[in-house]
Amino acid sequence: MRKQIAAANWKMNKTLQEGQSLLNDILSADLSVGENQEVLFAVPFPYLIEANNIVSNRKNIFVTAQNCHHKTSGAYTGEVSVGMLTSIGIQYCLVGHSERREYFAESNQMLAEKVDLCLASSITPVFCCGEPLSIRDADTQNQFVEEQLKESLFHLDAAAIQKVVIAYEPIWAIGTGRTASAEQAQEMHAHIRLSLTNQYGEAIAQEISILYGGSVKGSNASELFSMKDVDGGLVGGASLIASEFVQIINALK
Numbered sequence: 001m002r003k004q005i006a007a008a009n010w011k012m013n014k015t016l017q018e019g020q021s022l023l024n025d026i027l028s029a030d031l032s033v034g035e036n037q038e039v040l041f042a043v044p045f046p047y048l049i050e051a052n053n054i055v056s057n058r059k060n061i062f063v064t065a066q067n068c069h070h071k072t073s074g075a076y077t078g079e080v081s082v083g084m085l086t087s088i089g090i091q092y093c094l095v096g097h098s099e100r101r102e103y104f105a106e107s108n109q110m111l112a113e114k115v116d117l118c119l120a121s122s123i124t125p126v127f128c129c130g131e132p133l134s135i136r137d138a139d140t141q142n143q144f145v146e147e148q149l150k151e152s153l154f155h156l157d158a159a160a161i162q163k164v165v166i167a168y169e170p171i172w173a174i175g176t177g178r179t180a181s182a183e184q185a186q187e188m189h190a191h192i193r194l195s196l197t198n199q200y201g202e203a204i205a206q207e208i209s210i211l212y213g214g215s216v217k218g219s220n221a222s223e224l225f226s227m228k229d230v231d232g233g234l235v236g237g238a239s240l241i242a243s244e245f246v247q248i249i250n251a252l253k
C-alpha cells in the first residue's frame, strides 16, 4: 500500500530559532500520523542537523533536504552533495522543484542525475513536476508532465522507481493562492499513474506515492487528499504556520 505523505517545504524562510519553535509547535500538537503515513520537513540546509535531532524520536517523521548537487563532489562552491546529506542522516531530498528549474536552470537531464545519486545513497527523491500556466492554457499539460517524467525518471528500473516519490505541482498554483481544483489534481495524478503503468506495469504504478502541491491549506487539504490518486501534499506557505500544517497532516488518508 502506497504511503500518504504531508511534506513541508520551508524554502528560504525562517531563522533557526523560528524554525525550532515552528517544529516544536507542530510536534507538540495533537498529530495523528498513522502507520502508512509520513510527514516530511524540507528545511534550509543549515538547519538539517538540528531539525533531525528534534524529530529523531518521532515515528514516520523525517527531515528532508530541499536540493542536492548533481555531481558527487568537487569544485562546486556553495553546493551540497548527496554524500554530505547521507553523512548527517538525511533520508529524503526534494529534486526539481519548479523554483530550482526556473531560477537555477535545472534541466530534466540534470534532475535525472540527481535522482540517480539520491537513489545510490538510499535517499528518497521527492521528484517535482508540473506545468506553467501557458501550457495549462494550451491544454497540453499531460504531454508536458509526461516529458518531465520520461526525461528524469523513466531510465530507472522497476526496483528503483518504487523508491521515488512524485510531487505534481502546477506552477500556476504555487504560492499564488490559486489551488488546482480537486478534479484537476485527480485528473493529472491519474495521468501520471497511467504513464507509470505504461512504463512499469499496474502493480508498480499503484505503489508510487504522488503528492499534490500548489496552495494546499488546512481548509482544502481534506478535499484534495480524498481524491483517489492524490497521496498527500507538498506544502509551501501553509507549512510555515503550525496550526495550518497540523490540519494538513491530520487530513491525510
Ligand code: PEP
Binding pocket: 009, 169, 173, 174, 175, 176, 177, 213, 214, 215, 216, 234, 235, 236, 237, 238
Ligand atoms: C511549493 O513550494 O512546493 C508549494 C506548493 O508552495 P505553496 O504551497 O505556497 O503554493
